[in-house]
């Protein structure tokens with residue numbers, strides 16, 4: 001059955017954990033969907049793991065729509081959330097609503113995700129008013145990398161811990177259906193989770209959140225530029241891919257691939273006529 005934002009809220013009520021992964025293409029989305037994962041985020045981590053940028057700042061609306069629509073075609077049951085990229089919502093409420101609408105209409109999202117707390121509450125309220133479900137994202141918000149001065153855990157000092165609690169409450173009041181908590185102390189993430197009626201989805205926030213999300217290329221050891229502390233390799237797909245690519249390279253060079261069973265046939269008569277005509 002298709003997961004919806006209502007499914008997520010009901011899972012929190014029942015105390016059931018929510019699983020989410022990122023995806024950026026049709027085939028991966030289909031495999032994730034068939035694995036029973038509740039939600040797929042078309043994250044702007046696309047910029048890092050698919051497009052090779054050093055951060056998410058250069059990701060565009062066109063990138064998110066293109067990859068989002070591919071994921072939506074592959075996700076039969078998983079809820080599809082698409083990230084609003086940097087500067088698609090920060091400048092004005094008008095931009096935020098128009099661009100969230102494009103991710104729904106052209107990207108076929110079921111919900112959009114925005115990074116930030118208090119400073120983007122007017123945008124969240126306006127998007128929710130337009131009947132577009134919003135997932136919040138606080139703690140480490142990678143679009144603000146240049147303001148943070150690096151990828152650092154958040155909420156570890158008094159003022160930033162207080163801000164995290166306040167931002168979470170404001171996002172809930174603004175109508176967000178769920179909130180991602182990224183790179184925050186586990187005890188703080190658990191406290192925030194206990195104070196909200198909407199589900200929290202953790203990434204580097206410990207086991208006390210209502211759900212978890214990881215970048216699929218991280219948890220399958222496909223992305224090798226760096227490995228955040230919270231990432232666990234659930235399978236070494238990067239290594240399996242290398243082994244497959246090397247075996248192909250060897251067989252092509254040895255002339256053992258393609259073999260007879262991979263060839264298309266033609267009758268001798270047709271071939272002779274074609275050659276001799």
Ligand code: KIV
Pocket residue numbers: 022041042043044045046083137180182203213214215
């Ligand atoms: O872009 C992304 O993949 C994300 C997750 C890490 C939450 O925002």
